Amino acid sequence: MWARSCWKLRVADTLTLHEDPRSGNCYKIRLTAALLGLPLATRSYDIMQGETRTPEFLATVNANGRIPVLQIGSGADAQFLPESNAACWYLAHGSVLIPQDRFAQADMLRWMFFEQYNHEPNIATLRFWLRFVGEAKLSAEQRAQIMAKRMAGCAALELMDKHLAARAFFCGDGVTLADIALFAYTHVAEEGGFGLGDYAHVRTWIARVEALPGFVAMT
Amino acid sequence: MWARSCWKLRVADTLTLHEDPRSGNCYKIRLTAALLGLPLATRSYDIMQGETRTPEFLATVNANGRIPVLQIGSGADAQFLPESNAACWYLAHGSVLIPQDRFAQADMLRWMFFEQYNHEPNIATLRFWLRFVGEAKLSAEQRAQIMAKRMAGCAALELMDKHLAARAFFCGDGVTLADIALFAYTHVAEEGGFGLGDYAHVRTWIARVEALPGFVAMT
Numbered sequence: 001m002w003a004r005s006c007w008k009l010r011v012a013d014t015l016t017l018h019e020d021p022r023s024g025n026c027y028k029i030r031l032t033a034a035l036l037g038l039p040l041a042t043r044s045y046d047i048m049q050g051e052t053r054t055p056e057f058l059a060t061v062n063a064n065g066r067i068p069v070l071q072i073g074s075g076a077d078a079q080f081l082p083e084s085n086a087a088c089w090y091l092a093h094g095s096v097l098i099p100q101d102r103f104a105q106a107d108m109l110r111w112m113f114f115e116q117y118n119h120e121p122n123i124a125t126l127r128f129w130l131r132f133v134g135e136a137k138l139s140a141e142q143r144a145q146i147m148a149k150r151m152a153g154c155a156a157l158e159l160m161d162k163h164l165a166a167r168a169f170f171c172g173d174g175v176t177l178a179d180i181a182l183f184a185y186t187h188v189a190e191e192g193g194f195g196l197g198d199y200a201h202v203r204t205w206i207a208r209v210e211a212l213p214g215f216v217a218m219t
Numbered sequence: 220m221w222a223r224s225c226w227k228l229r230v231a232d233t234l235t236l237h238e239d240p241r242s243g244n245c246y247k248i249r250l251t252a253a254l255l256g257l258p259l260a261t262r263s264y265d266i267m268q269g270e271t272r273t274p275e276f277l278a279t280v281n282a283n284g285r286i287p288v289l290q291i292g293s294g295a296d297a298q299f300l301p302e303s304n305a306a307c308w309y310l311a312h313g314s315v316l317i318p319q320d321r322f323a324q325a326d327m328l329r330w331m332f333f334e335q336y337n338h339e340p341n342i343a344t345l346r347f348w349l350r351f352v353g354e355a356k357l358s359a360e361q362r363a364q365i366m367a368k369r370m371a372g373c374a375a376l377e378l379m380d381k382h383l384a385a386r387a388f389f390c391g392d393g394v395t396l397a398d399i400a401l402f403a404y405t406h407v408a409e410e411g412g413f414g415l416g417d418y419a420h421v422r423t424w425i426a427r428v429e430a431l432p433g434f435v436a437m438t
Contacts, residue, residue, distance in 0.1 A: 064337070064378055072322065079322055083332040090325035103291065103298055106309035109328075113302040116336050118283070141363050148360060159283055 013073035015091075016041045018061055022132065023047070024124055024184035025084035026068040027218045031180050032088045034216040036095055048132065084184075085112045088177050097177050108171045111178035114156075115185075122153035124185040127192030150193070157189065157199050164201035168208060175212060183209045188218065232292035234310075235260045237280055241351065242266070243343055243403035244303035245287040246437045250399050251307045253435040255314055267351065303403075304331045307396050316396050327390045330397035333375075341372035343404045346411030369412070376408065376418050383420035387427060394431060402428045407437065 015033070017040055019026035033040040045051040045067055053065045062069045062082045070087035072079045081087050092098050099105050126149050129138055138146075160182065163170065170178040187206050189196060196203055209215065234252070236259055238245035252259040264270040264286055272284045281288045281301045289306035291298045300306050311317050318324050345368050348357055357365075379401065382389065389397040406425050408415060415422055428434065 063381060064333070081322070081325055081329055083329040083336075085332050086325045086329035089328050090321060093321045093325070102309060102312045103300070106300055106305045106312070109308050110300055110302040110305035113304050113332070113335055114283070116332055117302075117340075121336075121340065141367065144360050144363050162282060 014041065015039065016043060016071040016074070017087075018043050018045065018052075018067050018069040018071060020045055020047045020052075020067055021219070023067065024127075024188065024218070025120070028084045028180050028184045029068055029070060029087045029091065031184070031216060032091045032097065032177065035097065035175075035180070035212060035214045036091060037214060038091060085116060085177070085181055088180060092177055096174060097180070099172050099176060101172075104172050108176045108178045111170050112181045115178075115181045118152065118159075119156045119182065120185060122149040122156060123189050123192055123194060125149060125192075126153060126194070127185065127188060130193055131191045153189070153192070153194055157186070157194065157196070157202060160186070161199040161201045164205050169205070175209065179205075179209055184218075233260065234258065235262060235290040235293070236306075237262050237264065237271075237286050237288040237290060239264055239266045239271075239286055240438070242286065243346075243407065243437070244339070247303045247399055247403045248287055248289060248306045248310065250403070250435060251310045251316065251396065254316065254394075254399070254431060254433045255310060256433060257310060304335060304396070304400050307399060311396055315393060316399070318391050318395060320391075323391050327395045327397045330389050331400045334397075334400045337371065337378075338375045338401065339404060341368040341375060342408050342411055342413060344368060344411075345372060345413070346404065346407060349412055350410045372408070372411070372413055376405070376413065376415070376421060379405070380418040380420045383424050388424070394428065398424075398428055403437075 015038060017026065017029050017033075019029070019042055021042075021044060030040060030042075045057070047067065051057070052062070052067050058065055061071070061080055064082055066082060068082070068084050068087060070081040070090060072081065072090070081090055089098070099108060126146065129135070129142060129146075135143075169175050170182065183206065186202060187209075196206075234257060236245065236248050236252075238248075238261055240261075240263060249259060249261075264276070266286065270276070271281070271286050277284055280290070280299055283301055285301060287301070287303050287306060289300040289309060291300065291309070300309055308317070318327060345365065348354070348361060348365075354362075388394050389401065402425065405421060406428075415425075
């Protein structure tokens, strides 16, 4: 079992999240910080307006033109860390959100890589296309991918549901970064047209994550 | 600087890689084991023949129907670890292939998540489609994605090239798992129609990785 008191960490440098509040990838980092009790400043960008593709953003925050980026420190010594799951890893360093056992730690990363490869490109992308862009504004190429992304997203949810049938969290006995990474877009999957009715274990797990001490909602 | 003598680790359990030898994701694990001097048995599957979707494979090796999977131990106590980068993490635990510094470790994972999100789905997928499936056998939906994957793959290579302009390896002073993860499909990118002629720093870095003590080639 985990005790929230274990999670108190000190980060001497100020932490700033460069984010779009609608993004589940950004939310992962806010949720990790909240569960750990770490103060986190935010700076918002509107990705629909190309605010992460400006020359200034590319030169100083992330040459890859994407959010989230976790900024550690400020001024000339600031360090910038792109990729949501890497930022969560930085925040959770040394906490119970990362298991110390060799296999368990690798297994947690396994679910985080699964999230970025099998889950996010399907479930988050359909949510973005259908809820924020709008189906009428999709390109023909995007529209041609909807069915494949729908099937791949359902396969990811089914795999999660089977895995959760006999366990409370994805790895070991307590919540880890694997749960945070997968929770972000799963709990809003219906915004991408994914019904969670068939995935009872996923729904129970969502409620379990929402009941964690320190939990913060996405919006 | 790194010294290969630091890399000697002991893994009491036997290690078996479930793989398709043509897969760069599988090669990452073989390369990590070789650089660390870890013995690794292999069991081959032909993904073109659906050998990773059989009921037996799904029930015992990976419910996600994919390779690579790293098997640790054997018999009833065997543990199975899918996801190439998670398997590399397991093998390299405690070695110099994973930096211990908090930021450097997260930054290494940043490049490994970049690899799975921005690099592999474009560069590896086009290699698979064009070299192994064959353009004539692609579906209309796949063919419609070639241009977008070509552009996204070039953007990934350009980002890597800029990053490598002032450094020998992706993170810190020495080779890490970030280099291994990105090397796997970059050094065969031309098989997917990606010319490396414009990416001089990437080409120098490829030669640097190939010169590492213990390096093994893909085929």
